[in-house]
Every structure is written in C-alpha cells, then in structure tokens.
Amino acid sequence: MITLRNVTKTYTLGRDRTVEAVRGVTLEVQRGEFVIITGRSGSGKTTLLNLVAGMTRPTSGQVLLEDTDLWRLSDREQSLLRNRKLGFVFQFPSLLPSLTALENVVLPTMFGGQNGPDPYERATQLLGEVGLQDKLASYPRQLSAGQQQRVVVARALMNGPELLLADEPTSDLDEQTEQEIMALFREIHARTGLTILLVTHTSQLVSYGTKALRMSEGLIADSTG
C-alpha cells in the first residue's frame, strides 16, 4: 500500500552545508505488514518515516500512498488524508498537556468531521483496549511515560487508520515498559491486521514484526521477512 520510488531527501543546514538524509530509496510495503526499520542515528530512518507520512517533501522521487501521490494533493487534502488514513506514535511526549487522556484521544476527530458514533464513546473503548480505562480524566502530567504512550497509541487508532507510523516509540522508556508497548503493537497487528511501520534503533525488537529493514547512510542496507 506504500510505494516509494527513488526517493531522496536533502536538508540544507545553514551556509551551504547539505545533508542527504535519504539517498534514493525504492520500497514497497504491502497491506497488513508489520515492518520494523532499524538503523543507527543519522541513518535516515526517521526521515523515511516522515516521507511516508507526507510530513516532509521529498527532494526527488515519488511517495505513493495506495497509488495516491501525496505531493499532488493540496495542504488541505493531504491533511485530510493523514487524518483519515494514518496514525502516529512519536518518540517525544506528544499528548497535549492541557487536555485529559480522553480529550487527547478524541482530538483527531476535530479535523475530519466524523459522522460516526459518538467519538467520546469510541475513545473510551480504545483507552480500555490499551488498559487505561480508569485514567480517562487524567492529565498527561499525571501519567507515567508508558501510560502516556498507550494514550498516544489509542489516539493513533481513533479514526480507524489504515497505516500506523511509529517513530522510536519506546526509546524513552525503561525495558519493561518497552516490552509492554511492543507487545501492544503486536497485539493490535494480530487483532486488526493494521499495517504498521515502526522505526527503532534497538535491533532486538525486530522479532515483534513481520518484516525488518535496516537502514544505513540514507539507503536500505538489508531487508528480512
């Protein structure tokens, strides 16, 4: 469902210093795969994820999401697509501090005009699925890092996305919590068949996925699965 055709991304960092974060990647991800991308820092894996999400524009090449060239869309269309089809889990704490857990999970419905069932009901259900049914009214500052990431996962699933993108979701967590979160991803994948693209620098985690890619210096070095 994701196709990258010879995609490059070059950043300019001030006076004539350029960095080629991604140097010509061609990739296909099938629906239902749980892809784990590993690599050292600076290998370009986060940039790759951002390219897939349409959060950064490729310097050259094409990014297709189910045959739709993301960059042919207007900002509005792109945003709508992101809202409906993608779910995000970030490395940094990404919950809005002034909203409760429940409100954070409901947030994606603000941008889509959902005409489905009551969003708060669905959000409550999702928080239950990630084990936080008694933390609905808690603010992010009242939750542990692991709990916050669970809320983020619930938020990512709110609009029933087709693709879940996770950028180093466990690197700020302790080992036990990391295992719990990864188990959560695996459980969601098994239950719903959601396509997941997860980036991490911990190569031990590749066993959680169905396919593994290793990036190095802006290119895909090897792929297994």
Added chain:
Amino acid sequence: MTIIKVAAVLIVVMALVIAIVPQFTDCQSQGRAIELANGKTVAMKCHWTATAELALAIPIAAVGILLGFSRRKESMRNLSILGIVLGAVAILVPTTLIGVCASPDMLCNSVMRPLLILMGVLLVVISVISLIASRRITEQPA
C-alpha cells in the same frame, strides 16, 4: 491552584490598603472635626468608617493568608465565600452602614469612600474567582 495563590496574595494586599489608606484620608487626619458647644471635639463619621475598615482588614488579611496556605478544596471554598462576605461589608460600611461626610470637597468623600468601594468590589470579584477555581480542583490521589 496558582490562581488561588495569586488571589490570596491580592487579598492580603487589599487588606493592607483597606487598613492603612483610610487612616490618612479621613477628616480627622486632615485636622477637621466637629466642635461641640462645650468646646470638646467629636470625630466625624468618616473617622468611624476608617476605624471600622481597619477592624475589617484583620479578618480579610486572615482569609488571604489562610487561603495561601490551604491545601484542601473545602477550606479554599469556605475561605472564598468568607472573602465575598467581607468584601460586601467593606462596601457597606462607607456607604450605608456608617458613611462619610457629604461634601465632595472633603478628602474622605473624594478619596477614601471610592477607594473603599473599589477595594470591596475587587475583593468580592477575586473571592468569586477563587471560589470557582477551588471547585475545579481535582483532589490529588493520596
């Protein structure tokens, strides 16, 4: 929480103003008093207003200090209600309960009375805000 702490500080400041300013703006401080036929001087109304407000300033300051140190939702709520009541009394003293001299030329009329009314109103408003804020507090789990 922060709102309540700020309110507490403001309440103490207002208590100080209510206590101190009337002492220097009543007619007695300007050297005027009523002279009786037997030569004795009697203080005018504004002096009694100033005295009453000084007395009132003490519980107001207490409310402010207690509010600043209180932790429990109930105490914050009760102190805020008390603040509203004291503020109302602070307004009533220079207007209906005791009053000040009638002439706008006198300092007690042009400065003391409006200032006390203003402080009273502000005290009521700040106490109401503190009351609303205290309702919103979710008790921290033990």
Added chain:
Amino acid sequence: MSLGRLAWRNISGSSFRSAVVFLCALVVAGLALSTVLILRGARDSLRLAMDRLGADIIVVPQGSESKVESALLMGVPTSASMGRETVAKIAAIPGVAAVSPQLYLSSLSNASCCSVPEMLMVAYDPQTDFTLRPWLQKNLPGGLKLGEAIGGTYVFVPKGEQNIKLYGYFVTLKGNLEPTGTNLDRTMFFTFDTARDMARISQTLAEKPLAYTPNIISSVLVKVAPGENAHDVAVQIFKDVPGVTPIESPNLFLAFRKQITGLLGAMLAVLAITTVLSLVLVGLVFSMAANERRREMGVLRALGGTRNFVFRILLAEAALLALAGAVPGLLLAAFSVYLFRSLIVRSIGVPFLYPSPLALLALILGGVILALAGVTLAASLPAYRISRLDAAVAMRE
C-alpha cells in the same frame, strides 16, 4: 472538541505567557478607556456649560474674565462687579438683539441646603433673560416668583424641611436643571427681586448679612441678532463701553480648553507608549510561546490539522486572552473613573461629566474591538511563521 474549545483549554492551563498577555490587554484597555472618559467628559462638560449659558457674548468687568469663568465652572467665588448702566450701553450697540444682566452671589459656608459648603447664587432679570427661559417655559410656565429658585443638579432641600434657608431667608426650590459636570450644578438661580428681599431679611435674621449693592451686576449676557457677526459686535462693545471685557462664546473657557488640550497631549503620550510597549511585549511572548510549542503544532499537523488550522488556533488563543484581559480592564477603568470623579476634577482642574450608560457601553465595546485587533495583530506574525513550518521540521528538536 472544537477549535475554540481547544484554544480555551490551551490558555487556561495557567502559564506565565498567558498571564503576560492577559495583563497587557487589561492595562492597555483600562488606560485607554480612562483617558477617553476623562477627556470626553471634560469636553462634554464645557460644551454643556456653554449651552446652559446660552449667550453669544458674555460681558464681564474688565480684568475679571478668568474669575468669572472659574466661578461658573469650578465654584471659586468672585466679587467681580460693574454698574447696571452698562446694560443699556451694551443694548445700544448695533447688532445686539437681547441683553440680560446677572449677579453672582455666594452662600455661607456649610449651608444646610446643599451637598456642598459653598454655593453660587445667580440673580437674573426675568424680563430680559433668555438663557433660563427655555427650561422655564418647558417646566415652569409661570416663571419664578418672589422667594422661588431653581437649582443645578446638586441643589436640594434638606430632609425634613420644606425650604432652603439662606441668610435667614426661606427659598422654595421649584426644580432642578440637568447636570453639566461644572459648578453650574451647584448653582441656584432666582430673580433680582428675590435677591433684594434676601438681602433685606438677612440684615436682621442672618449670622452675616448678604452683601448686596443695588444696581450692581456681575455680567451681561448678550444675544447677537441673526445674520450679524458676533465678533464684530464684541469688538464694538469693547470700543464703546468702558471698563468691560466681552467674551465671545467660542472663546469662553479658553483657559480651561487649553488645559484640556495640554492634558490630552500628556495622556495620549502615556497611552501611546504603553500601547506600543505592550504590543511589542505581546509579540515577543507569542514568538517565544510559539517556538516552545512548535512540537505541539507539529503533532496537530500530523493528526490532520492544516497549516491554516495551526494559524487559526494560535490566533484564537491570542484573541481569547485579549478578550479575557480587556473586558475586566475596561470595566475596572469605567468603575474607577466613576468612583473617583470628584478627585479627578480636583486634580486636573477642569470640569468633568461622566457619559450616559449608552455612550459608556459604546466606548467599552470600542475598547474590546481595539484590544482584540491589537493583540491578534501582534500574535499574527509568529503564528504565521509557525504554521508555515514543515511538520517534520517543527517536531525536530
């Protein structure tokens, strides 16, 4: 969850930057309204006083212009006087349509009748008067009889009494004039006959007799014939009638008007500086805040927010803060100016009239709009910059 609700939640997590913008809006709005109220009040007050006097030219004893103006506006008593024969001389000037003399007397201190210790009493000639006539025709068709008076808005009969006692003489208060914000509000008007009567009675019944000299007047009010040039008439009066100074109505209260202009300059300068500083401060605070919240905005984009959404939510937060600060600031200013109006008059030396409730509401609404415009303008550049960022760049640290 709507944009407005999100904006509200974002600012109510009390933070330093919200407080700064809130305070700036409060201070600037309050200061602006106070300035407008005072200046407008002073201007309106003078205008009403001039209308009340109703004359095109006021002729006063030479050298006493400022004293007379002070008596009328601020209540400083004066003993300026000239002979009654002046009236006929002025009437003889071509272009003069009507003349009417007035005499200014002052009451004793601590008169029981009034809320003020000293009151200006004005004796007028009912045969020739044209300034009080409109009011009298509407409210008191029979005119004022002997022993009757009308007063400015602050003149009243003491509780439990039927009449006002002045110099041992009982005066019946027949009505009150509308407020002007000047000393005319503490002025009592009665006929020359009543003044004479009062002086006579006071010789025996008062603590101090009323100083009254027959055939002495304080001023002559002149109405210029339609089509005639008031200035030319005034010049002619000055030439032909010795010992007097004619004051043309537009020049009346000139000293006070100059004072107001001076005050206007000073207050506007203060206001301008405060506003500029505040807007700069708000802009800075928003820049800092927008930078801090880059990641948050990036997350919103990732969740499906458009660039426009990010811009709008930052502006919405600014607008809400502006509103939250401006409204209490304006109300506080309106209330304070109202409470301290006597002190204001005393301090700035010009009369002052508080606006009507409707006018006040209009001013407050104007203040709200200005605050909203100013703060959102200050916040718009930082907001725009953040919204244009590449979402991925925004989230990089």
